[in-house]
Amino acid sequence: MTEKKTFSCSNSGCGKPFDAHQPDDIHTIASVEKKKGSIERIYKCPRKHKNKIYWSKQEISAL
Numbered sequence: 899m900t901e902k903k904t905f906s907c908s909n910s911g912c913g914k915p916f917d918a919h920q921p922d923d924i925h926t927i928a929s930v931e932k933k934k935g936s937i938e939r940i941y942k943c944p945r946k947h948k949n950k951i952y953w954s955k956q957e958i959s960a961l
């Protein structure tokens with residue numbers, strides 16, 4: 899089952915919300931900043947602006 903998160907368009911003067919669905923069950927942390935090992939996905943807002951979202955693995959602390 900995949901989760902979706904809502905972001906606001908980063909295009910200046912737009913800011914329309916759009917939904918980003920996570921690419922798989924492993925990469926569940928969404929960020930607008932690129933991180934090590936993250937997956938890049940491009941989503942379009944309702945006005946067709948492209949927004950890059952990076953999905954990274956959840957850090958699991960093994961205590």
Ligand SMILES: [Zn+2]
Pocket residue numbers: 907908909912913914943944945946947
């Ligand atoms: Zn937009």
